[in-house]
Amino acid sequence: MSGSQQNYDVGAIVNIAEPLVLDVIAWWQHRKAETGTPPTDAEVIAYTKGKLAAIVAEADAFEAEGGPI
Amino acid sequence: MIRRFGLVLALCAALTATVTTEGCTRKPPPTLTTPQGQVAYQIEDLVAAIGSIQHAAITANHNGQVSRATALKVTRSTRAIAVTLNSAIDAGTGTAAVYRDAAVGLAELARDPDLVKFRQEIAAAQVIVAALGGGR
Numbered sequence: 432m433s434g435s436q437q438n439y440d441v442g443a444i445v446n447i448a449e450p451l452v453l454d455v456i457a458w459w460q461h462r463k464a465e466t467g468t469p470p471t472d473a474e475v476i477a478y479t480k481g482k483l484a485a486i487v488a489e490a491d492a493f494e495a496e497g498g499p500i
Numbered sequence: 501m502i503r504r505f506g507l508v509l510a511l512c513a514a515l516t517a518t519v520t521t522e523g524c525t526r527k528p529p530p531t532l533t534t535p536q537g538q539v540a541y542q543i544e545d546l547v548a549a550i551g552s553i554q555h556a557a558i559t560a561n562h563n564g565q566v567s568r569a570t571a572l573k574v575t576r577s578t579r580a581i582a583v584t585l586n587s588a589i590d591a592g593t594g595t596a597a598v599y600r601d602a603a604v605g606l607a608e609l610a611r612d613p614d615l616v617k618f619r620q621e622i623a624a625a626q627v628i629v630a631a632l633g634g635g636r
Binding site: 443444445447451454455459469470471472473475476478479480482483485486487489490491493498 | 544548550555558568571575585586620623624
């Protein structure tokens with residue numbers, strides 16, 4: 432571990448990490464409340480793959496922006 | 501190391517309070533029956549963490565806080581991790597291997613002195629990987 436990492440703010444990191452962890456649970460509960468049944472495998476796959484596709488698209492769009500390095 | 505352990509425990513506490521866990525490894529709900537669905541569920545928060553790092557880097561560049569070269573360093577890494585995670589869903593491969601691969605990519609970002617500005621986002625992703633059973 433580098434010196435800079437040893438100085439990180441524990442509370443700030445937990446504040447960043449917790450919503451990320453709880454996001455899928457919130458989606459799951461919302462989806463179940465809406466339909467009365469838990470999400471299917473296909474829906475969960477589509478949900479996560481959608482987020483992955485958004486990451487790739489955002490990276491590609493930034494790459495395509497150009498501009499000074 | 502002690503601080504990292506404390507972070508993992510803190511996140512594990514949040515997980516334990518909201519989902520079924522065994523230790524700190526989140527298990528997928530029993531209604532998910534395919535390996536692909538189970539992997540997609542288990543890696544979702546890591547996906548969110550990767551997206552958070554990438555978005556922070558792009559925003560910082562747009563705000564003039566980091567150079568385009570620095571931001572590109574991040575986006576190329578996060579894009580590569582995203583592609584790996586997508587393949588892991590398709591293959592339905594075990595999450596231990598997936599988390600290990602992601603942990604390697606995140607460790608490279610964490611070691612890069614140009615990326616100090618994003619150390620908290622990167623650390624959060626590393627903690628998620630560790631809390632969910634990887635990076636050990």
